[in-house]
Amino acid sequence: MLFxxxxxxxxxxxxxxxITTSRGEIPTPIFMPVATHGAMKPLTPAQIEETGARIxxxxxxxxxxxPGEGLVKKAGGLHKFMSWDKPILTDSGGFQVFSxxxxxxxxxxxxxxxxVTGEEIYLDPASATRIQQDLGADIIMAFDECIPYPCDKAYAEQSTKKTIRWLKECRNAMTDNGQALFGIVQGxxxxDLRAMCAREMRKLDLPGYAIxxxxVGEGLELLKKVVGWTAPHLPENKPRYLMGVGLPEDILxxxxxxxxxxxxxxxxxxxxSATLFxxxxxxxxxxxNYKRDFFPIDPSCDCYTCRHFTRAYLHHLFVANEVLSAILSALHNIHFYLTMMTEIREAIANDRFMEYxxxxxxxxxxxERK
Incomplete structure (x- = not known):
């Protein structure tokens, strides 16, 4: 992977x-739709591609x-298993375990x-790395401890040092198969803990870094502070990834x-849940109010849903509990996000991001406030 x-x-x-990978180029800033189980509810891979998704x-x-990473590996890797030929990033599972x-x-x-079974499972940096390598993702994330909020500083410091140590173990467990390992800055x-963690991770010269x-419930104002503290300590020549975020205002x-x-x-x-952007x-x-509204979801949008259907039709589908309601709505929402990212990139290229x-x-x- 190159940046x-x-x-x-x-x-x-x-x-x-x-970002350039063996499976394609990814212009940044970028939003990555989430296909948690190797499938994006409720879209097919072809529909995801139609939205303009690059990763x-x-x-x-x-x-x-x-189904287990062994089966996925036997199927030829996650790309082949789910019929997606563009890049994939896999989260290590740290956030899910935290939850x-x-x-x-x-x-x-x-x-x-x-x-489901109640069986006890153990996950550590080496096994999380091995699982992701078996899945065959292009970008894999280090196994970290996701710190809850609120959290006292003593625990946060101990946990952050553990995340740094676990990152080193993840890197040691990597085999050279072209995958890119990203570290995750906690704190x-x-x-001071965010700065310390970022500085220590920089020393490892990884392909990319995440925040x-x-x-975890800290709100937009604290999010802005944490990102503002952390990003300046990350290398300029490596991609920076903010995990699990979020709403359009968070992204901007x-x-x-x-x-x-x-x-x-x-x-x-x-x-x-019938909420559209x-x-x-x-x-x-x-x-x-939308029962007799014959306008598109967003008159300025050129997604498949807005080109062909009205708010009244979508309202009918949701009331009738038709699965098509979720499909058409997901197509629109993903297209909305990816269109916003395209506009963001154009604004940066013209030095007018703050205006945008x-x-x-x-x-x-x-x-929203009305």
Whole structure:
């Protein structure tokens, strides 16, 4: 994997870049749709490609539980297994383990219960790395401890040092097969711990770096502070990935601070509950006001859904509990996010990102508050 920093906006830290992998190029800033189990609810790979997606994310923890990395490897790897020929990034499973009840975190790894069978499972840096290598992802994430929020500083410091040590173990477990290992900067909401973690990880000269632990309930203002503290300590010539973020306002604030890559389940999760994104804010299509609304979801959108269907039709599908409601809504939401990223890149190229951000949020959040 190679990363080229093409330019920085003259008025802020926003960056225009290009990631090159053996499976294709990824312009940055980029949003990565999430296909947790090797499938994106509720879209086919062809539909995902139609939205303009250049890279997707799948999850180590879930694929390890079902169907197992051995079967995926035997099938020829995750790309072949799910019929997706563009790049894939796999999350190590650290966040999912953090979310589980009754887990037991040790200095060497984590014990947790299988969600279905109740069997005890152990995951450590070496096994998380091996699983991702068997899955065959293009970019793999180091196994880390995702620190809860709020958290006292003593625990955050101990956990952050553990994450640094685990990253070194992940790197030692790597075999040379062309995959790119990203480290994950932790440190909770403590500026000195974030800076320390970033500095220590820089010493390893990894292909890329992520900022973790910023989607655990801390809110937008703390997110902006953490990203602002961390990004300046990361190498300029490597991609910077903010994990699990998020809403359009989160992405715009983080691009301003120098972040290149984003992922989140929000576009597809919201789509399944009839919440759709438009330039004038989110709308909820189960609202009875849309029963006789014959406009597209967003008149400015050129996605498949907006070109062919109305809000009234989508309202009908949701009320009738038709699966097509989720499909058409997910197509629109993913297209909305990827169109926003295209516009962000164009704005950075022309040194007008701050102008774009102000105009976008003025329309989007202005109508959200009404």
């Amino acid at each position: 080229q920093l093409i330019k920085k906006d003259k008025h802020c830290a926003a960056r225009l870049g290009l 997707i994310l799948s999850n180590t923890y879930h694929l390890h539980l079902q 589980l009840p009754n887990k037991r975190i040790t200095e060497d790894g984590v014990f947790f219960k299988h969600e 909770s909401v403590y500026e 973790g632990g910023v989607s 604030e983080s691009v301003e601070r120098g972040v290149d890559m984003f992922d989140c389940v929000i576009p597809t999760r919201y789509a399944r 438009t330039r004038r804010g989110k709308i909820r299509l189960t609202n009875k 951000k102000g105009a976008f949020l003025g329309e989007y959040l202005g109508n």
